[in-house]
Amino acid sequence: MAGRIPVVVNGATGKMGREIIKAVSQSPDMNLIGALAKNPKYLGEDIGEVIGCGALEVPVTNEYESMMAMLSQEKELGVVVDVTHPDAVYNNVRSAIAYGVRPVVGTTGLSAGQIQELAEFADKASTGCLIVPNFSIGVVLMQQAAIQASQYFDHVEIIELHHNQKADAPSGTAVQTAQMLAELGKTYNEPLVHETEKITGARGAQAEEGIRIHSIRLPGLVAHQEIIFGAAGQIYTLRHDATDRTCYMPGVLLSIRKVISLKSLVYGLEKII
Ligand SMILES: NC(=O)C1=CN([C@@H]2O[C@H](COP(=O)(O)OP(=O)(O)OC[C@H]3O[C@@H](n4cnc5c(N)ncnc54)[C@H](OP(=O)(O)O)[C@@H]3O)[C@@H](O)[C@H]2O)C=CC1
Numbered sequence: 001m002a003g004r005i006p007v008v009v010n011g012a013t014g015k016m017g018r019e020i021i022k023a024v025s026q027s028p029d030m031n032l033i034g035a036l037a038k039n040p041k042y043l044g045e046d047i048g049e050v051i052g053c054g055a056l057e058v059p060v061t062n063e064y065e066s067m068m069a070m071l072s073q074e075k076e077l078g079v080v081v082d083v084t085h086p087d088a089v090y091n092n093v094r095s096a097i098a099y100g101v102r103p104v105v106g107t108t109g110l111s112a113g114q115i116q117e118l119a120e121f122a123d124k125a126s127t128g129c130l131i132v133p134n135f136s137i138g139v140v141l142m143q144q145a146a147i148q149a150s151q152y153f154d155h156v157e158i159i160e161l162h163h164n165q166k167a168d169a170p171s172g173t174a175v176q177t178a179q180m181l182a183e184l185g186k187t188y189n190e191p192l193v194h195e196t197e198k199i200t201g202a203r204g205a206q207a208e209e210g211i212r213i214h215s216i217r218l219p220g221l222v223a224h225q226e227i228i229f230g231a232a233g234q235i236y237t238l239r240h241d242a243t244d245r246t247c248y249m250p251g252v253l254l255s256i257r258k259v260i261s262l263k264s265l266v267y268g269l270e271k272i273i
């Protein structure tokens with residue numbers, strides 16, 4: 001369909017992938033042309049039927065390279081949305097860029113070194129790539145509030161709480177939040193006493209500049225984060241709760257629309273809104 005952004009969703013049968021298939025297929029400026037999944041159970045089936053929204057005439061496939069080749073042949077610049085697994089995402093993104101396809105990466109768990117390598121790769125290819133640890137506007141607002149608060153508070157810890165099918169810890173959102181606070185050029189949480197962990201990990205993971213991250217995994221949770229600031233006589237808590245994955249869809253669609261005009265890798269939704 002002329003003028004529409006051709007989109008392939010990788011991880012199409014997963015929790016995020018299913019929502020993205022619905023959102024993309026209902027967007028008048030996008031054309032869902034591919035649905036990639038790992039599970040052989042769905043191969044060849046119509047992705048619309050698999051996710052229960054009616055036929056979309058897009059069969060599920062696991063042939064990543066062929067999909068990238070097909071996207072690269074489209075008249076309009078093609079986008080692949082990656083919501084797969086931390087073990088797969090790096091190679092997926094490299095391969096997409098090599099085909100001139102624009103990746104929108106929701107998958108978390110990439111290391112800082114891997115992101116740097118992908119940025120160099122995207123730069124050399126002059127190809128846009130968006131890595132978005134969290135697509136929800138609420139998280140962007142929470143992070144902005146945290147940046148403001150950090151001017152006045154020298155002590156902060158992050159608690160992230162997720163469903164217990166999550167592969168990576170800490171969450172990409174928590175890692176990004178800690179980075180944002182660390183980049184402000186101060187060190188947090190100067191200890192008043194010598195601390196001993198009687199059980200390893202009791203004080204959480206140590207991120208940059210003394211910031212601690214605590215990860216909780218339980219059935220019943222979706223995706224939640226608290227940023228807790230402390231000072232003499234007061235506690236300031238910022239909290240975001242994703243209660244349903246539909247909260248990510250406006251950010252996913254915006255990212256698809258924006259990535260086609262980028263010429264390099266951009267990290268974070270806050271950079272494009
Ligand atoms: N940026 C954001 O705002 C958000 C990011 N996420 C991130 O998105 C990713 C996916 O999350 P979620 O949908 O909950 O996870 P799911 O496990 O529900 O879905 C992952 C999908 O990817 C497939 N998959 C798994 N391993 C591979 C692989 N090696 N190669 C290709 N496909 C693979 C799975 O297939 P199969 O079932 O066959 O294994 C499944 O379809 C995670 O990294 C998560 O942190 C999640 C929510 C919001």
Ligand SMILES: O=C(O)C1=N[C@H](C(=O)O)C[C@H](O)C1
Pocket residue numbers: 108133134135162166170171172173174222223224
């Ligand atoms: O796995 C999830 O569910 C989520 N992953 C992302 C992360 O690691 O930050 C975004 C959100 O927290 C949901």
